Amino acid sequence: TSNNIMEPQSQNLKTAPFLTLGRFHINEDYGFLLPNPLRELPGHYSPWMEIANRLPQLIESHQLRAQVNEMPLLNCQFLTGYREWRLARLVLSFITMGYVWQDGETQPKQILPRNLALPFVEVSRNLGLPPILVHADLVLANWVTRNPGGPLEIRNLDTIVLFPGGESLRSFILVNVVVEKAAVPGIKALVQAVNAILQPSSDSLLQALQRLRVSIQDITRALGQIHDYVDPDIFYAVIRIFLSGWENNPALPVGLVYEGVSKDPLSYAGGSAAQSTILHSFDEFLGVRHSKKSAEFLRRMRNYMPPSHRAFIEEIRLAPSLRTHVLSSGNSQLLTAYNQCVESLAALRTYHLTLVTKYLIVAASKAKAQRTSHLPRPPQALEKRGTGGTAIMSFLKDVRDKTLEALLHPSG
Numbered sequence: 228t229s230n231n232i233m234e235p236q237s238q239n240l241k242t243a244p245f246l247t248l249g250r251f252h253i254n255e256d257y258g259f260l261l262p263n264p265l266r267e268l269p270g271h272y273s274p275w276m277e278i279a280n281r282l283p284q285l286i287e288s289h290q291l292r293a294q295v296n297e298m299p300l301l302n303c304q305f306l307t308g309y310r311e312w313r314l315a316r317l318v319l320s321f322i323t324m325g326y327v328w329q330d331g332e333t334q335p336k337q338i339l340p341r342n343l344a345l346p347f348v349e350v351s352r353n354l355g356l357p358p359i360l361v362h363a364d365l366v367l368a369n370w371v372t373r374n375p376g377g378p379l380e381i382r383n384l385d386t387i388v389l390f391p392g393g394e395s396l397r398s399f400i401l402v403n404v405v406v407e408k409a410a411v412p413g414i415k416a417l418v419q420a421v422n423a424i425l426q427p428s429s430d431s432l433l434q435a436l437q438r439l440r441v442s443i444q445d446i447t448r449a450l451g452q453i454h455d456y457v458d459p460d461i462f463y464a465v466i467r468i469f470l471s472g473w474e475n476n477p478a479l480p481v482g483l484v485y486e487g488v489s490k491d492p493l494s495y496a497g498g499s500a501a502q503s504t505i506l507h508s509f510d511e512f513l514g515v516r517h518s519k520k521s522a523e524f525l526r527r528m529r530n531y532m533p534p535s536h537r538a539f540i541e542e543i544r545l546a547p548s549l550r551t552h553v554l555s556s557g558n559s560q561l562l563t564a565y566n567q568c569v570e571s572l573a574a575l576r577t578y579h580l581t582l583v584t585k586y587l588i589v590a591a592s593k594a595k596a597q598r599t600s601h602l603p604r605p606p607q608a609l610e611k612r613g614t615g616g617t618a619i620m621s622f623l624k625d626v627r628d629k630t631l632e633a634l635l636h637p638s639g
C-alpha cells in the first residue's frame with residue numbers, strides 16, 4: 228500500500244530506524260571485518276598468489292623484486308564478486324609493500340613496475356581505496372578461523388598473507404582482528420543510541436550508553452593481548468617498515484612512480500589503525516573535538532577506509548547531537564553514562580600510549596644502543612613518526628587529552 232502522505236513523518240521513524248548497519252556494509256557479527264574472507268583467487272591469478280604465499284621468504288632472500296619483474300600483466304576482468312576484489316587488493320598491497328621495502332629503508336624502489344601498478348590501481352579504484360596497504364587489507368580482509376565454527380580468538384585465527392616477522396607479525400595482525408570483533412557490541416550500541424535519541428526513548432538510550440562503555444573496555448582488554456604475542460624489537464626492526472608509506476617519508480621524499488599509471492610520483496600515507504573506523508565512530512557519536520592538526524590527519528585517514536565505512540562515520544556526524552540531548556534532558560543517569568563512555572575512551576587511548584611507548588620509544592632506544600644487533604638496522608625515518616605519518620607521542624597525547632575535554636559537568 229502506498230504511504231499515506233498525510234501520515235506524520237514521526238510515525239515512519241517509529242518503524243524504519245534512522246541508522247542501520249546493513250546500509251553501510253557493517254556486519255551484525257563481524258562489524259567492520261570482512262566476513263569470511265576468501266583465501267583463493269581464480270587460477271588465472273596464480274602468478275599473484277604464488278608470490279603472495281611465499282612473500283616472507285622472497286623478501287628475506289631479496290628475490291621478491293626479481294619475481295615481480297617476471298610476473299605477467301594480468302587483466303582484472305576475471306575477478307568476480309566483492310570478496311575476490313578484496314583478496315586481489317590484499318595480495319597486491321602486500322606484494323607492493325614488499326617490493327618497495329625489500330632492501331630496507333636505504334634502498335627503496337622508486338618505481339612500481341606496470342605489471343603490479345596497473346592491476347593494483349585498477350582494483351583500488353574499483354574498491355574506492357588508495358593504491359597502498361591500508362588497515363582494511365592488513366586486518367579486515369586478512370583473517371580466517373582455523374575451526375570455522377569456533378570463536379574469533381587468537382588461538383582459533385590465522386592470517387592469509389604475511390610479511391617477515393614470524394609469530395610477532397601474525398599475532399600483531401590477529402590482535403587487531405580481535406579488537407575489531409570486540410568493537411561490534413559497541414557499534415551496535417551506538418546505532419541503538421542514535422535511534423533512541425530520534426524515537427525518543429531515554430531507557431533505550433541509557434542502556435545503549437552502558438553497552439558502549441562495556442565494549443570500549445573490552446577493546447582495551449583485547450589490545451592488551453599484544454604483550455603476550457608481539458616482540459617489540461621484532462615489531463620495531465623487522466615489521467614496521469613494511470607498513471610504512473611514501474608521504475612525508477624522507478626515505479621516499481617524492482613518493483612512488485606507479486609505472487603505466489602516472490609519470491609523476493604519487494604520495495600515500497602508510498598503514499595505521501588510525502584507518503580503523505571504530506574510534507572515528509565513537510568520537511563523532513560522543514562529540515569529541517580534536518585539535519585542527521589532529522582532526523586534519525584523522526579526516527585524511529577516512530579516505531583510507533572502505534567508502535561505505537567512511538559514509539557510516541559521516542551519517543553519525545549528521546545525526547542529532549548526543550551531548551545536546553544529554554544536557555537538555557537534565558537526566559543525571561544519562562549524564563553519568565555519557566561521561567563513563569568518554570572516560571573509557573580516554574582510558575583506551577592512554578593504554579594505547581603505553582603500547583606505543585614500549586613498541587616504539589623504548590624499542591628505538593634499545594636499537595640505537597645496538598643492543599639488538601641480531602636484528603636488521605631499524606629505519607631512521609620511522610624513528611620519530613608513526614607509519615601513518617604523525618609525530619608519534621604529541622599527536623596521540625593530544626588526541627587523548629581532547630577526549631577528556633568532552634566530559635560534561637552537571638552545571639553545563
Ligand code: HEM
Nearest residue numbers: 406499500501506576583586587613614615616617619626
Ligand atoms: C604495537 C602496536 C601499535 C603501535 C606501535 C601503534 C602506534 C600508533 C601510532 C604511532 C599512531 C599515530 C598514527 C600513525 O602515525 O600511525 C597510532 C594511531 C592509532 N592507533 Fe595505534 N599502534 C599500535 C597498535 C594499535 C592497535 C592494536 C590499535 C587498535 C585499536 C590501535 C589503534 C590506533 C588508533 C585508533 C589510532 C588513531 C589515533 C586515535 O584515534 O587515538 N593501535 N598508533
Ligand SMILES: N[C@@H](CC(=O)c1ccccc1NC=O)C(=O)O
Nearest residue numbers: 362403470498499500613614615
Ligand atoms: N602506526 C603503527 C603501526 C600500526 O600500528 C599499524 C600499521 C598498519 C595497520 C595497522 C596498524 N595498527 C594497528 O592495527 C606504527 O607507527 O608503528
